[in-house]
Amino acid sequence: xxxxxxxxxxxxxxxxxxxxxxxxxxxxxxxxxxxxxxxxxxxxxxxxxxxxxxxxxxxxxxxxxxxxxxxxxxxxxxxxxxxxxxxxxxxxxxxxxxxxxxxxxxxxxxxxxxxxxxxxxxxxxxxxxxxxxxxxxxxxxxxxxxxxxxxxxxxxxxxxxxxxxxxxxxxxxxxxxxxxxxxxxxxxxxxxxxxxxxxxxxxxxxxxxxxxxxxxxxxxxxxxxxxxxxxxxxxxxxxxxxxxxxxxxxxxxxxxxxxxxxxxxxxxxxxxxxxxxxxxxxxxxxxxxxxxxxxxxxxxxxxxxxxxxxxxxxxxxxxxxxxxxxxxxxxxxxxxxxxxxxxxx
Amino acid sequence: xxxxxxxxxxxxxxxxxxxxxxxxxxxxxxxxxxxxxxxxxxxxxxxxxxxxxxxxxxxxxxxxxxxxxxxxxxxxxxxxxxxxxxxxxxxxxxxxxxxxxxxxxxxxxxxxxxxxxxxxxxxxxxxxxxxxxxxxxxxxxxxxxxxxxxxxxxxxxxxxxxxxxxxxxxxxxxxxxxxxxxxxxxxxxxxxxxxxxxxxxxxxxxxxxxxxxxxxxxxxxxxxxxxxxxxxxxxxxxxxxxxxxxxxxxxxxxxxxxxxxxxxxxxxxxxxxxxxxxxxxxxxxxxxxxxxxxxxxxxxxxxxxxxxxxxxxxxxxxxxxxxxxxxxxxxxxxxxxxxxxxxxxxxxxxxxxxxxxxxxxxxxxxxxxxxxxxxxxxxxxxxxxxxxxxxxxxxxxxxxxxxxxxxxxxxxxxxxxxxxxxxxxxxxxxxxxxxxxxxxxxxxxxxxxxxxxxxxxxxxxxxxxxxxxxxxxxxxxxxxxxxxxxxxxxxxxxxxxxxxxxxxxxxxxxxxxxxxxxxxxxxxxxxxxxxxxxxxxxxxxxxxxxxxxxxxxxxxxxxxxxxxxxxxxxxxxxxxxxxxxxxxxxxxxxxxxxxxxxxxxxxxxxxxxxxx
Numbered sequence: 020x021x022x023x024x025x026x027x028x029x030x031x032x033x034x035x036x037x038x039x040x041x042x043x044x045x046x047x048x049x050x051x052x053x054x055x056x057x058x059x060x061x062x063x064x065x066x067x068x069x070x071x072x073x074x075x076x077x078x079x080x081x082x083x084x085x086x087x088x089x090x091x092x093x094x095x096x097x098x099x100x101x102x103x104x105x106x107x108x109x110x111x112x113x114x115x116x117x118x119x120x121x122x123x124x125x126x127x128x129x130x131x132x133x134x135x136x137x138x139x140x141x142x143x144x145x146x147x148x149x150x151x152x153x154x155x156x157x158x159x160x161x162x163x164x165x166x167x168x169x170x171x172x173x174x175x176x177x178x179x180x181x182x183x184x185x186x187x188x189x190x191x192x193x194x195x196x197x198x199x200x201x202x203x204x205x206x207x208x209x210x211x212x213x214x215x216x217x218x219x220x221x222x223x224x225x226x227x228x229x230x231x232x233x234x235x236x237x238x239x240x241x242x243x244x245x246x247x248x249x250x251x252x253x254x255x256x257x258x259x260x261x262x263x264x265x266x267x268x269x270x271x272x273x274x275x276x277x278x279x280x281x282x283x284x285x286x287x288x289x290x291x292x293x294x295x296x297x298x299x300x301x302x303x304x305x306x307x308x309x310x311x312x313x314x315x316x317x318x319x320x321x322x323x324x325x326x327x328x329x330x331x332x333x334x335x336x337x338x339x340x341x342x343x344x345x346x347x348x349x350x351x352x353x354x355x356x357x358x359x360x361x362x363x364x
Numbered sequence: 365x366x367x368x369x370x371x372x373x374x375x376x377x378x379x380x381x382x383x384x385x386x387x388x389x390x391x392x393x394x395x396x397x398x399x400x401x402x403x404x405x406x407x408x409x410x411x412x413x414x415x416x417x418x419x420x421x422x423x424x425x426x427x428x429x430x431x432x433x434x435x436x437x438x439x440x441x442x443x444x445x446x447x448x449x450x451x452x453x454x455x456x457x458x459x460x461x462x463x464x465x466x467x468x469x470x471x472x473x474x475x476x477x478x479x480x481x482x483x484x485x486x487x488x489x490x491x492x493x494x495x496x497x498x499x500x501x502x503x504x505x506x507x508x509x510x511x512x513x514x515x516x517x518x519x520x521x522x523x524x525x526x527x528x529x530x531x532x533x534x535x536x537x538x539x540x541x542x543x544x545x546x547x548x549x550x551x552x553x554x555x556x557x558x559x560x561x562x563x564x565x566x567x568x569x570x571x572x573x574x575x576x577x578x579x580x581x582x583x584x585x586x587x588x589x590x591x592x593x594x595x596x597x598x599x600x601x602x603x604x605x606x607x608x609x610x611x612x613x614x615x616x617x618x619x620x621x622x623x624x625x626x627x628x629x630x631x632x633x634x635x636x637x638x639x640x641x642x643x644x645x646x647x648x649x650x651x652x653x654x655x656x657x658x659x660x661x662x663x664x665x666x667x668x669x670x671x672x673x674x675x676x677x678x679x680x681x682x683x684x685x686x687x688x689x690x691x692x693x694x695x696x697x698x699x700x701x702x703x704x705x706x707x708x709x710x711x712x713x714x715x716x717x718x719x720x721x722x723x724x725x726x727x728x729x730x731x732x733x734x735x736x737x738x739x740x741x742x743x744x745x746x747x748x749x750x751x752x753x754x755x756x757x758x759x760x761x762x763x764x765x766x767x768x769x770x771x772x773x774x775x776x777x778x779x780x781x782x783x784x785x786x787x788x789x790x791x792x793x794x795x796x797x798x799x800x801x802x803x804x805x806x807x808x809x810x811x812x813x814x815x816x817x818x819x820x821x822x823x824x825x826x827x828x829x830x831x832x833x834x835x836x837x838x839x840x841x842x843x844x845x846x847x848x849x850x851x852x853x854x855x856x857x858x859x860x861x862x863x864x865x866x867x868x869x870x871x872x873x874x875x876x877x878x879x880x881x882x883x884x885x886x887x888x889x890x891x892x893x894x895x896x897x898x899x900x901x902x903x904x905x906x907x908x909x910x911x912x913x914x915x916x917x918x919x920x921x922x923x924x925x926x927x928x929x930x931x932x933x934x935x936x937x938x939x940x941x942x943x944x945x946x947x948x949x950x951x952x953x954x955x956x957x958x959x960x961x962x963x964x965x966x967x968x969x970x971x972x973x974x975x976x
Contacts, residue, residue, distance in 0.1 A: 037824070039836065039837075066819065067819075067822065068816070068817055068818055068819045068820070068821070068822060069816075069817055071666075071667075071816045073663070076827075083824050083826070084824050084826075084836075084837065086824075087822055088822050089816035089817075089822050089823070089824075090822075090823075090824035090825070090826075091663075091666055091693070091824070091825055091826060092824065092825070092826025092827060092828060093659070093662070093689060093826065093827060094659075094685055094686060094688075094689050094827050097655060097656075097659040097686065100651070100652075100655065100656035100659035100660050100663070101659045101660065101662055101663035101666070102663055103649070103656070103659075103660050103663060104622065104624055104649065104659065104660030104661055104662065104663025104664040104665075104666075104667070104671070105663035105664065105666055105667045105816070106663075107622070107647060107649055107660065107663075107664065108620065108622050108647060108663070108664035108667040108668070108669045108671075109664075109667035109668070109816065109817065111817060112667070112816050112817055129652055129653055129656070130652065130655075130656055130659075133651075133652035133656070332647060335642065336642045336645060336646075336647070339642045339643050340642070340643055340645070343643040346615075346643060346644055346645070348782055348783055350643070350644075351611075351612065351615050351644075351782040352781070352782045352783075354608065354611060354641065354644065355608055355612065355779050355780065355782055356596065356598060356779050357598045357600075358552075359396060359400065359545055359548070359549075359598060359599070360596050360597060360598045360779065361399065361400045361402070361596070361597055361598075362594075362595070362596050362597070363402065363589070363592045363593065363594050363595060363596075363597060364594055
């Protein structure tokens with residue numbers, strides 16, 4: 020094992036770039052996500068051959084072709100299900116699921132919630148661009164009410180999903196949100212996700228420059244981001260604003276934006292982030308914050324320890340094998356024979 | 365008094381009662397005792413879809429039919445020699461298949477006015493003359509059971525639930541079946557509940573003693589052991605045999621077994637059976653839906669497992685897109701469809717063979733998948749073993765068709781010697797220097813199975829069309845034609861490995877019966893009868909439905925008439941006519957039960973001697 024770690028320590032980003040031409044549209048946020056993952060993987064101490072990328076269908080799901088790792092481009096919505104089988108059969112692999120808001124939250128919603136519920140050790144990266152890109156521009160399950168698209172010429176009337184809120188409702192043990200145009204932040208979040216033992220759900224706010232350009236502009240634009248992003252740091256009071264002069268405090272069960280110094284409000288009055296809280300209450304509350312009333316939380320909302328499904332499966336098998344004794348031809352013969360036999364002479 | 369003992373070649377009996385009366389269990393125990401007594405057996409469990417349909421009604425009747433004999437038994441029997449009716453509904457639902465002068469054993473405790481009415485009788489059938497043609501034996505099973513355990517201080521509902529053991533003990537006496545197998549089973553089943561074990565054993569013995577002392581029967585019946593091949597036997601159902609076939613194939617291929625499955629009647633018992641075999645490293649994954657069942661298996665196959673998924677018709681429909689992925693990605697996978705009556709939810713607990721089109725044809729695109737079918741409960745082991753072997757050897761998904769009758773039916777199984785089962789080769793590739801995902805085996809055209817985790821063999825697979833040389837995504841027309849041709853050729857080549865098709869009876873001549881799946885037993889039984897009548901017919905039973913055997917066309921052309929009996933509206937007949945220049949006569953029944961021997965016999969009489 021140590022030999023492999025030493026070898027993997029010499030890996031660089033280049034080792035993870037495949038020979039395939041990347042075919043996303045110019046200016047697509049997916050390029051940045053690809054680049055950050057290729058930068059982070061060599062630093063994790065995992066041999067390259069242990070990585071497997073599994074995707075569904077959609078723009079984001081072309082991702083495995085561009086990674087020089089094992090990769091499986093499956094069918095629409097089913098990446099989490101295929102990856103669940105792979106990881107359950109092969110817990111030694113580092114299995115990543117690449118999905119989008121349509122693939123993961125619409126056609127594949129059932130597999131996504133159950134993968135999270137089981138806490139199977141998958142790294143799920145959901146590219147959220149709030150639109151169907153590959154089918155050329157229909158509203159998605161994360162599109163906002165009123166969204167004008169080809170299939171909603173008079174505006175969408177559907178309430179969108181909030182991906183991190185959904186993941187937390189499934190009791191996800193690791194939930195984070197990051198942004199395509201914040202490479203350093205994304206790298207930190209991806210590293211944390213990779214190191215988490217259990218399911219890791221990462222929502223990336225990703226710009227579709229062709230069908231939904233500027234969907235996150237009001238949060239991610241340089242001019243407004245300090246005002247509109249709440250950078251979460253474990254153990255730190257929740258402050259934001261250009262000079263950190265604003266904060267979030269609780270009034271009864273409702274969060275409130277306050278300005279430090281005004282009306283005697285001090286840092287001690289603010290909410291303090293605790294990503295490791297055993298109950299997801301704080302994380303759920305944070306997941307609901309967003310434009311226009313609140314800044315949008317960015318970073319790790321929740322990270323708690325719990326037994327991963329795949330490890331539990333194999334521990335149970337090992338335990339039974341230990342008590343039942345070795346499996347050889349005699350044991351197989353016993354299995355075929357069952358309990359009640361008779362002889363014909 | 366000494367009773368006479370009447371020798372019989374074969375006997376068919378049916379236990380019938382409410383869904384909660386334990387009829388399936390009673391029938392299973394009687395079957396096991398018969399098998400251990402050396403008879404050949406065939407069973408037909410027949411129960412409603414509801415767990416507890418309204419008590420006492422015809423809709424709630426659960427039956428278990430068993431045919432046992434000193435001769436080869438191919439079917440569960442057309443007509444009953446004896447009927448055990450635990451209530452009026454059980455009597456009414458089955459009287460039409462009881463032979464004249466057949467034995468009826470009634471539980472009189474259940475013949476109260478309310479129950480008689482619930483069964484749809486206007487008056488008690490015991491007094492209206494409708495049973496005059498039969499030998500009716502009236503037994504108050506509840507009272508006898510209560511008396512047997514009167515000193516145990518059990519509450520009355522517990523005592524009431526032992527009455528099936530009274531019936532079982534009585535029938536074991538009547539047909540000279542040993543009680544020991546049932547006593548052993550009760551002891552194991554209630555190992556932690558000694559009181560229940562004792563109560564059930566006491567009532568079982570009380571039923572036996574009642575037969576011995578009460579002089580209610582004119583005679584006992586003796587069915588001598590059958591002349592089965594020598595060796596060690598067990599009783600096995602189709603679902604058990606599928607599960608064991610998979611474990612054996614895993615052991616013989618060296619690939620760990622993975623089952624991804626969603627519960628569905630009548631396939632769930634395969635999941636239950638395999639979940640118990642963790643000792644053999646078996647991973648069972650109860651998925652969130654049918655799609656995840658097959659997709660998780662595809663993921664496990666990608667990781668190097670011998671992966672299988674089990675389902676029935678409606679679940680098969682949900683899996684079809686993923687089957688296309690397995691074809692495109694060239695991953696080994698076995699899909700077991702335990703067929704039931706359709707369309708839609710259909711008849712969940714009743715048998716049918718109507719998913720043949722779905723198996724052979726039911727996918728988007730030109731997407732061939734080999735299809736094989738089992739012919740008897742124990743044959744499910746061989747069929748599953750073969751399906752796993754094809755999947756591994758050819759690197760492709762394989763569909764195994766069984767059905768509700770095979771799944772739940774039981775028969776004696778000559779236990780194979782594990783050490784003699786053939787090794788199953790795989791295409792697992794270890795050498796990175798010589799690996800390329802498109803480098804195919806010259807014989808099978810299988811691609812190498814390059815498993816994640818192997819250094820230096822990183823590559824991508826997927827559902828998009830790929831270049832035949834490089835494996836990269838490719839949308840070109842000529843390449844798509846080549847890849848499509850390749851997928852067809854890969855499946856077609858499987859037929860080269862088939863043994864020559866066996867023809868039972870004359871190799872050419874008048875009438876040929878072509879059958880597949882679970883109709884095997886009924887057809888065999890009918891042909892044996894027709895030969896007894898001097899009508900000889902040929903019989904071909906197909907294990908391989910796709911690709912069809914290469915010698916089948918020539919065989920078909922050697923007969924004046926080809927008859928295909930199927931529990932569907934003519935699906936194999938259609939495929940044969942689409943493949944060969946042959947006109948096919950059809951015999952189709954979808955009544956939720958296996959063919960009766962007499963139905964096939966009538967068709968043989970009708971079609972034998974016909975000119976083309």
